[in-house]
Amino acid sequence: MPELPEVETIRRSLAPHLTGAVLRELRIFHPVVFSRHDDRRLAPWRLVALRRRGKYLIIDLADPESGEPGALLLIHFRMTGKLLCLAEGTPPAKHTHIRFSLTRDGKPFCLDFNDVRRFGRVSLLPPFAETLDPGLASLGPEPLSDDWTLDRFLEQMRRHARTTVKALLLNQTVVAGVGNIYCDEALFRSGIHPARRVNTLSDEEARLLRDAVRHVLAEGIGHRGTTFRDYVDGLGARGFFQQELQVFRREGKPCRTCGTVIEKLTVAGRGTHVCPVCQPLGDGTSHN
DNA sequence: GCCAGCCTGTTG
DNA sequence: CAACAGGCTGGC
Numbered sequence: 383m384p385e386l387p388e389v390e391t392i393r394r395s396l397a398p399h400l401t402g403a404v405l406r407e408l409r410i411f412h413p414v415v416f417s418r419h420d421d422r423r424l425a426p427w428r429l430v431a432l433r434r435r436g437k438y439l440i441i442d443l444a445d446p447e448s449g450e451p452g453a454l455l456l457i458h459f460r461m462t463g464k465l466l467c468l469a470e471g472t473p474p475a476k477h478t479h480i481r482f483s484l485t486r487d488g489k490p491f492c493l494d495f496n497d498v499r500r501f502g503r504v505s506l507l508p509p510f511a512e513t514l515d516p517g518l519a520s521l522g523p524e525p526l527s528d529d530w531t532l533d534r535f536l537e538q539m540r541r542h543a544r545t546t547v548k549a550l551l552l553n554q555t556v557v558a559g560v561g562n563i564y565c566d567e568a569l570f571r572s573g574i575h576p577a578r579r580v581n582t583l584s585d586e587e588a589r590l591l592r593d594a595v596r597h598v599l600a601e602g603i604g605h606r607g608t609t610f611r612d613y614v615d616g617l618g619a620r621g622f623f624q625q626e627l628q629v630f631r632r633e634g635k636p637c638r639t640c641g642t643v644i645e646k647l648t649v650a651g652r653g654t655h656v657c658p659v660c661q662p663l664g665d666g667t668s669h670n
Numbered sequence: 671g672c673c674a675g676c677c678t679g680t681t682g
Numbered sequence: 683c684a685a686c687a688g689g690c691t692g693g694c
Contacts, residue, residue: 383688437689460689462678477678499677501689517690545671554690562688611680613688630688651673653686672694681686 383613384459386525386559387602388621389437392465396616397432399467400493403486404428404446412479415497417505419514422453424506429484435512436521436558439465442509451509456518457495463502467616468492480504498612521558525595530557535592539580547583548576549650551595560595563608563630566655568594570629575661576649601626629655 384392408424410416418424427443430451434440441455457465470490474481479500482493495504505515513519522538523529538556542549550556551565560568569576572594574587583591607613607621610631614620628638633646637657647654 385688388688458689461687497677498679499687501676542671549671552689564688608688610688650671652689674693675691676689679687682684 383461383463384437384607385561385564385602386434386437386599387564387605387623388607388613388615389434389439389459389559390603391607391615391621392459393432393434393439394615395619396465396467396493399486399491399616400429400432400441400484402429403484403491405443405482405484406490407483409481409483410479411474411481412500415479415495415500415503417503419505419507419511422506422508427452435518435524436554437561438515438518438521440512454507454509454511456503456505456507456512456515458503458517460497460499460501460503462499462612463495463497464612464614465616466494466496466614466618468494517554520555522554522556523558525557525559525599530592530596532589532592536585536588539583539588543579543581545580546576546649547574547578547580547591548652548654550580551591552650552652557595559599562652562654563627564595564598564602566630567598567628570655570657570661571598573660573662575656575663576654577647577663629657631655 405425405427426446428446430442430444432441439457443453445452475496477498478494478496480495507514551560572590602623605623608623609620629644632644635644640659642657642659645656645658
């Protein structure tokens with residue numbers, strides 16, 4: 383489910399409630415979703431900051447007495463993971479796998495991690511030990527930061543020259559946080575067919591694509607994410623970027639630009655949505 | 671590079 | 683009932 387804009391929205395919705403709160407107890411109902419690097423204690427900790435990197439939510443934990451950095455809590459939502467701030471005493475839902483019991487200004491509340499498909503993961507690491515998680519350690523640049531330069535993107539394009547542009551954008555080591563929705567939307571907005579081979583893109587197309595990725599992610603955050611069914615932020619609020627989608631899940635409907643029927647195909651093993659007219663297949667230089 | 675497999679729920 | 687779903691990993 384959550385891609386970068388959704389994780390960022392979850393982070394923003396939870397930050398005012400969680401920063402400064404004390405984690406009193408951590409209950410694990412389904413151990414498969416949880417891992418702990420060493421025998422680091424589960425509680426108590428003070429939640430100091432909420433950060434996001436790609437599709438990961440990172441919570442910095444400190445000792446409640448000394449304030450010393452004590453641990454790192456990593457959350458990856460995969461397809462259907464959710465983190466919800468709930469009133470004390472709320473019975474855990476059917477697919478709640480972890481319950482964090484917290485207090486803030488003396489008032490108790492809980493934070494539940496639930497995930498129907500159980501693909502999501504929560505892990506507790508030593509402080510400053512982001513590199514212990516292979517997925518987090520290998521992430522490419524943050525697309526909305528200055529780190530994601532055109533030169534860096536072009537270099538990655540040379541490294542992955544023979545694959546499809548769709549697979550390139552979904553590769554988290556190339557750029558962090560792009561998933562299926564924002565990938566299809568960015569490709570539409572840059573007029574590039576997802577099945578194009580990376581080495582057929584001109585430098586100009588690469589620049590357009592990078593700009594489109596940034597634009598679409600920023601817009602997604604502005605609309606508080608995309609909700610089809612599952613996704614809600616940390617307080618249970620839906621997103622509304624689904625209203626702005628040009629191609630994603632619009633197969634059979636007319637292109638908002640040219641009226642051509644949107645098609646759905648499989649590229650990089652994922653459902654992929656295109657306007658065959660706005661996103662012609664072929665490298666655009668008409669040679670053979 | 672590609673794709674099956676991980677899970678459960680929903681949709682056609 | 684089979685196909686599919688917003689992600690990622692590991693085995694080829």
